[in-house]
Amino acid sequence: MAASPTVLRRRLGQELRNLRESKKLTAAQVAKSLAWSESKVSRIEGGKSPLSDKDAKLLLNEYGVQDPQDIRQFVDLVRRSRQNGWWHSYGDALPEWFKPYLGFEADAAQVLIYETELVHGLLQTERYAQSVIRSMSQAPTADEIDRRASARIQRKEILTRDNPPKVWVVLNEAVIHRVVASRSVMHEQLSHLAEVAENNPNVTVQILPFEAGAHASMGYSFSILSFDDTPGSLVYSEQLTSAVYLDKTSDVSRHEEIFQQLVAASTRPDSSVAWLKETAERFGT
Structure with a gap:
């Protein structure tokens, strides 16, 4: 590739x-x-x-x-x-500060993710994505919502391509309880999470339970991207109207250390999948 x-x-x-x-x-x-x-x-x-x-x-x-x-x-x-990536076709539907991330994500060999409030874009279903975009954007039109959601769906192709990246996701427990759009949407989203984690050996999903208590990344979501043919990793953290990209060795090392702490405090991957299925079923009733 x-x-x-x-x-x-x-x-x-x-x-x-x-x-x-x-x-x-x-x-x-x-x-x-x-x-x-x-x-x-x-x-x-x-x-x-x-x-x-x-x-x-x-x-x-x-x-x-x-x-x-x-x-x-x-x-x-x-x-x-200087050539345009696939995201260029979405034009103004995507903020400029986000477009570099799409390029890094598309070429990453490994992506480590911690999310405090919502399912990461790589794992969102279309209806969940539409609801998140609608709630976080200023008066978006129906076309803008559809185009942004479509971009998120296109991103997911990296999970099943030849030589896909290793993706390890830790979700704060709040993510699976917060009702986004409707119970039906949550049933669909959590079922999808469980299915992706269960059927794709390159994807691991863990849930950080409330009982884990205080930790070093409270209220702070981040992703760490590593590459096969480019030295050094990159930390990405999204804010309301901008994003931070960190590549200093000390910054990356600190985030890697925190991520390992989150992994250790989280429910095991197999138990997390079972938890996702159980919660999805509750939303489906």
């Missing part, structure tokens, strides 16, 4: 950072030499900004890369990184 444009930008940024550091240059020094802002260098190295052919060549020249073949290969990757 070809890497998504978002992941290619991140890979290019890391290669440029490695080249800069090998020359013992700071981002500030490079920015001054090219008459750029330091934030521009930082955005490029973080994979947060598209890279033009011209800027790529300027940076390679700054770092002493002169071989024509190396330059051609790098610029080819730069051009591929």
Whole structure:
């Protein structure tokens, strides 16, 4: 599977950072030499900004890369990184701050997820997704709701593709009790969760019970994404009108540590599936 444009930008940024550091240059020094802002260098190295052919060549020249073949290969990757992902067809239906996540998710080898309030988008049914979108958006039109829900459904294809990512989800118990839309919708959603966890060996779902008490991620949902061909993991945390992307080793390590604590405090995967089925049946009566 070809890497998504978002992941290619991140890979290019890391290669440029490695080249800069090998020359013992700071981002500030490079920015001054090219008459750029330091934030521009930082955005490029973080994979947060598209890279033009011209800027790529300027940076390679700054770092002493002169071989024509190396330059051609790098610029080819730069051009591929500017291509549109599948989510581009949804246009304004998706917020700009969310689109990079879709690229990372599409290329991830592993996704670790903790959710405090709702079922994660990868595991939502269409009716559940529509209700969540309706409640969290400002006066959305019926078309916007349908398009956003459709995008969420399309995301789920990564779970059953060839070489799917390993997805491990921990849900706060509140998620399975909160009635979203109706009891019928919850019956459908929880049954779907149980089915996905039971029938897909790459998907694990656990429930963090109320009786587990206080923990290090109370009120804070997050995802940790890891990649096969790109070093370093990424933490994603969604807010009301924006998102945070963290890739510092210390930040990632802390979130990984917290996730393992949540896993240890949660009900075992087989017991969680049974719990989901039981709760789904109660909603279905």
